[in-house]
Amino acid sequence: GAVVSQHPSWVICKSGTSVKIECRSLDFQATTMFWYRQFPKQSLMLMATSNEGSKATYEQGVEKDKFLINHASLTLSTLTVTSAHPEDSSFYICSAVGQGEGNEQFFGPGTRLTVL
Amino acid sequence: GQQVMQIPQYQHVQEGEDFTTYCNSSTTLSNIQWYKQRPGGHPVFLIQLVKSGEVKKQKRLTFQFGEAKKNSSLHITATQTTDVGTYFCASGNEKLTFGTGTRLTIIP
Numbered sequence: 057g058a059v060v061s062q063h064p065s066w067v068i069c070k071s072g073t074s075v076k077i078e079c080r081s082l083d084f085q086a087t088t089m090f091w092y093r094q095f096p097k098q099s100l101m102l103m104a105t106s107n108e109g110s111k112a113t114y115e116q117g118v119e120k121d122k123f124l125i126n127h128a129s130l131t132l133s134t135l136t137v138t139s140a141h142p143e144d145s146s147f148y149i150c151s152a153v154g155q156g157e158g159n160e161q162f163f164g165p166g167t168r169l170t171v172l
Numbered sequence: 173g174q175q176v177m178q179i180p181q182y183q184h185v186q187e188g189e190d191f192t193t194y195c196n197s198s199t200t201l202s203n204i205q206w207y208k209q210r211p212g213g214h215p216v217f218l219i220q221l222v223k224s225g226e227v228k229k230q231k232r233l234t235f236q237f238g239e240a241k242k243n244s245s246l247h248i249t250a251t252q253t254t255d256v257g258t259y260f261c262a263s264g265n266e267k268l269t270f271g272t273g274t275r276l277t278i279i280p
Contacts, residue, residue, distance in 0.1 A: 088266065099260060100215065100270045149214055153266065160205065160217040161268060 059083055060152050062164035069140055070172055076136045077167045079150030085130035086152035090161065091123075094147040106133040106150075140171045176201075176263060178271040186279045191248040193274035195261035202265055204237050204244040209273075210257040218246075253278050 059082040069075050079089055087108045092100040104125055105113040112125035124136040137144055147168050151161040176197050185191050195204065203222045207215035219228055221237035221244065228235045234247045248255055256278050261271040 090267070097275070099273050102267060102269070105267060151215075159203075159264075159266060160220060162217070163214040166214045 058152075058162045060150065060162045060164040062150055062167050064167060065165060066168040066170075068170045068172065071141050072139055074136055074138045075140055075169060076134055077148055077150075077169075079133045079135070079152075079164050081131045081152045081162075084152075086133075087130060088153055089127060089133040090151045091125065091133075091135050092149045092151065094149060094166075096147075100149065103135075106135075108133075137169065140169070142171045145169055145171045176261060176269055176271040178259075178261060178274050180274055181272065182275045182277070184277045184279060185251055187253060188250050191251050191255070191276055193246050193259050193261075193276075195244040195246075195271050197242050197263065200241045201244075201263040202241075203263060204241075205262045205268065206235060206244075206246055207260045207262060207270075208257050209260065213257075215260060248276075251276070251278055253280060 061080045061082055063078045067075055089106040091103045093103050094100045102115050103118045106125045106127040108127045108130050114120045122138055127133040147166050149163055149166040151163045153159055153161055178195050183191055203220055205220045206218040208218055209215045219235050221235055224241050225239045226237040232249045236245045244261055246259055258273045258275045260273045262268040
């Protein structure tokens, strides 16, 4: 149980285009999902908290107009990187809090974005 | 905001040797979680510690939470090649703050 999927697993796009990444909880409902960004050989940095039915909460320094988050249902959150530039190239990972004991997070497999 | 530091940043060990990574915070932590991320993969939850001085074991892995709840350690006994990856500590009640990670490589 507690499987989180992400699509696509990798994407290459031209500078200036927008890219949408989907995060789905496959066997449980997630009122809250999280979006992280991880640059090579670095730790995970929380970008935003995605709340079902309400606006996302962004961490300091993350541009909400550039990284659009939509949590349309209890099993789906999307992150759209708008007008992507090479510096946006990174590994984007979503997670959802499980429904078991504690507050362990279940991570999606990640999406590797390369902006040319 | 809360910062969680990990040392060492990198560790290369001979297969069969032990390995330890340390996690330190300047503030008291409500809990500590440990995750493992294989190269090219995503973080996988290992364990959560909540109580002061708590010690938990998973086969060759031993996790400790400091008495002051400001530090934690993960110790692996007799490393195997399957232990390769980056180990992160993290803390938070809902939003997690991740440590800087320790990248473990094993020399066969």
